[in-house]
Amino acid sequence: MTERGFVKAQSDNLPKVHVFMMSTYLTSNPNFTSVEIKGVKALRSQRESYGDSAVGYVQVKREGNICTVKARITPEHNVRQKCYAVTLSCNEAEETILSVECEDCAAHKGGCKHALAFLAWLHRRSEDPPSTSVDCYWKKSKLSSVGTSLKFIKAKDICNAPKKPKLVSTETSQESFLTVVIKDSKEVGDTDNQLMKYFKEPSNCEKMSIHRL
Structure with a gap:
């Protein structure tokens, strides 16, 4: 269930996070300008292959111009572990990010990769082209489902792949x-x-x- 005052996040109620908001926040926040977090580590945290599969159960709350977005992020190296809670707060009128915090991981006080992954995920959702259908983000992350849907595969199932049609010889x-x-x-x-x-x-x-x- 969503927390009090929050609603399930969908593609039509998420805040817009453009690249200038991201760059301004990351360059002004001391947690993300240290040697430990900048450079290659920051780029790896923002990669699409991780964020899009690890983010789940996203919820949104608006109080005036302040929008708060919460989500659960599955740990990359231990998908069976409890998901980390990440919270982003932004001012939609001024188009500024106020804070991005991870509440559970060991490195959350120094600007961890889960906060970066969630920030990059919101930015990608803002860049998605509009569609006629509305996508709901209040769902279990894909990464946390690893090992639960398909336990094993038989050898005969591997060999039963559809054969490619033969080319007509000239x-x-x-x-x-x-x-x-x-x-x-x-x-x-x-x-x-x-x-x-x-x-x-x-x-x-x-x-x-x-x-x-």
């Missing part, structure tokens, strides 16, 4: 490569190459060679 494809080269060389008149000297008619002098006696 007249040219039925001929060998050598036949095509010989035919094309005769049509072009290029009979002096290294290959054609073994297939052209020998001259009178070549017929008198000891190799042809």
Whole structure:
């Protein structure tokens, strides 16, 4: 169940988080400018392959211009562990991010990767093209479902993959490569190459060679 005052997040009620809001917040917040979090570690945390599969149970609450978004993020290296709670607060009128905090992981006081992953996830949702259908984000994350839906696979199921249709052979494809080269060389008149000297008619002098006696 959602918390008091919150509603289930959907594609039409999330706050807009554009790239300028992200860059302003990350460059001004001391938790994300330290050596431990900036650079490669920050880029890996924001990658799409992790955030889109780890974020789940997103809920939204608005109080005036202040919008608060909460979510649960599945740990990347232990999907069976309890999900981490992440909260983002922003001012929609001024288009500024007030805070992004992870409440559970060991590194949450120093700007952890889960906060970055959630911030990047909100930014990608803001960039998604509008659609006629509304997507609900109050659902279990894909990453936390690993190992629960498919326990094993049989060998015969691997071999029963649909076979690719055979290509229809043409007249040219039925001929060998050598036949095509010989035919094309005769049509072009290029009979002096290294290959054609073994297939052209020998001259009178070549017929008198000891190799042809």
